[in-house]
Every structure is written in structure tokens, then in C-alpha cells.
Amino acid sequence: MRLVLAVLLVAAPAWAQTSPPPQNLGTVPIAPALPAPTVDDDSSPLVFLLSARQAVVDGKLGVAQEALERAESRALVRSVKPSRAGIPSDQGIVADIAAARHALAAGDRTTALDKISAALANKDADAAPE
Secondary structure (H helix, E strand, O other): OHHHHHHHHHHHHHHHHHOOOOOOOOOOOOOOOOOOOOOOOOOOHHHHHHHHHHHHHOOOHHHHHHHHHHHHHHHOOOOOOHHHOOOOOOOHHHHHHHHHHHHHHOOOHHHHHHHHHHHHOOHHHHOOOO
């Protein structure tokens, strides 16, 4: 009995290596990178918001999504105490950009444009990134 067990333990790794890989194990396809907006990477949230608005109007939703994500990341640059680092920002511009991203993801271009306009009206939209 021990001999059979020993043979199985030694042979199992070799058998596993020669077996064909299982098909469709529920792998998730990787999404391609979004097309980048045609603005300088060091631009303010305002520039990315303007780019996003134009991209929505032009029907370039991938460019709009990427521009909104970049605008949001520029707007999120803030100084906080380390103990508050995990607390989400309560800046209005961040909420407007997030709402625009969600509307765009839902296919609601009108609401996306409205939220982009609200973000553009925010006094923090033209803040230069640090």
C-alpha cells in the first residue's frame, strides 16, 4: 500500500505537467487601455474636463472616460493628516466628476455633460496639479 502511495505522490506532479490546460476557467478578459485625451499630462482638471466634454459631444466615449479619470485624479491631489487619508474627499468637483463618470458608464450622455458642466463651474477646476 505504501508503495502505491509513494508512486502516486511521485507521479502526480509529472502527470499534472503533461495534462492539457483546462478550458475556460472563468478567466476575465483584460480590457484594452483607454485612448488618451490629446492634452498635456500635467494639465489642470479644467483642461481634462474640457477634453472630456468635447469627447462626449464627438461620441468618443473612451477618450471621455479617460479624460474624466485624469481630471478626477488631478482634483484629488490634497494635503490631509495621515489619520484622515482613508476618508474620501468631500470636494464638490470630485463628486461632480464621479457622477459624470457613472453617467457615462450607464450610457447617459446628457447627464454626463450636465455633471461635466457642474464640475467646470467649480472654483477648483482650474487648480494646477502639484
